[in-house]
Amino acid sequence: MGKLFDFELVFTSIPELLQKLPITLELALLAMVLGLLLGLLMAVIKQKKIRVLTQIVNFLISLIRGTPVIVQLYIAFFGIPMFFKYLNQQFGTDFAVAEIPGFVYAVVALGLNQSAFCAEIIRSALQSVDEGQIEAAHALGMSFFQTLRRVILPEAFEVALPTLGNSLISMIKSTSLAFTCAVVEITAQGKIIGGRSYRYFEVYVSLAIIYWVITIVIEQGIRLIEKKIRIPEQVELVVVRTDSGGGDKSAGVLRQAKAVAARKEGT
């Protein structure tokens, strides 16, 4: 009878699991980028209340939010090839369906899943931007997209960032389901390692540690960005240069000093 819990294995299997970490991260990042772009598009459509498209977006969001990720992954993995095969049969096209790696299906499915949640986050962030500033931008002659890029998004980004961070964290964890699309990321790798020794439990503990560390890193990263984009509490006054002076900062300082002196004399 062996040990009930092989403590050592928890740590020794980590390096082997980490070999697949790039796949997990790539999957999460690509899906997140896809989700953000689609989410932004959907949010803008919803905010501008574009006819027909809004209804389609609403339907998609409802559909995506109403079904589990794992089901979506299966549907992508089996459904997309089926669709292309249908095209091949119907129109005699020659899409090499079998050559599409599972990774692509996983990115598409996770990205679409993410887009529904991002759309709602981004939409509420867009709505939080003061209408007056948008009017001010229009009054300057800026187009809708210029206003979006230069005024609305920078402000909305700050509002949305913490929630989008949460989304990214949950995305990292969703990638553990990518085995459904035959992608070997860290969780799938864990299952393989576990299968070798039947020490599944230890490997799952290692996986838990890895996911936890990734999450902590992301949290800290988000916090750092938040700090960086926040408007500083205090800003120094600009020393105004006088043209008659030496032309560098000292002239301005001198002028200020003189002004202070003059004020003192006056009193």
Add this chain to the structure above:
Amino acid sequence: MVKIEHLSKKYNDNIVLEDINLEIRKGDVVGIIGPSGTGKSTLLRCVNRLETPESGAVWLGEKKIEIARKNVKELRYLRQNTGMVFQRFHLFEKKTALENVMEGLVVVKKLKKEEAREIAQKELEKVGMAPWANHYPKHLSGGQQQRVALARALAMKPELLLLDEPTSALDPELVGEVLDVIKKVAEEGYTMLLVSHEMNFVRHVANRVIFLEKGHIVEDGTPAEVFEHPKNERTREFFRKMHMMNQPEYII
């Protein structure tokens, strides 16, 4: 010369402006006064099409812009050549004072950054905000924000400057500094449409005053004519009430 032709605007059944015609000479400062809800702000907002009127056109010099129709190119021309100062400043929160002024120059006029910075700095100096160039709106008082907003509008060298109650959101103490700057701008020869409740200021800075009542221009003349010898009964009543308010409640 700026001309406003046949401008009409209604919200549902409520007629706000009815067939407004206005010819403004270059360099004129036109003060628009009148009771609340008579469409003073709406008039300004229609001129640069922040509100869409039912009918109307704006002439900027030789160019006619139909403002009731949507025409992206004309609209851009209109907005690039009119500046607007809002009651509540509406500075871009995530940008410094300098960046606020540079924004239109860089994004709309496509100037180079250094060029835009130079112009912006000059404009900030003009409104006395140069030392605060690197401050964000949230660091600034209302009066300072409004001065930056003025600089932002002026940097675009607009043919027509629209001022929508520029001092009504300010503490009484801060009104003066903004009015001083507006006066300075007026003296520089900008053509301005000024909606304001600061009667004394309008009287001093404007060279033409318009009294708007229920969407119609009922009085139009020099400040002296309008303030001292109003022709219309409604205008007289309006000033009578104002004078009553200016008088002390009782004298010992």
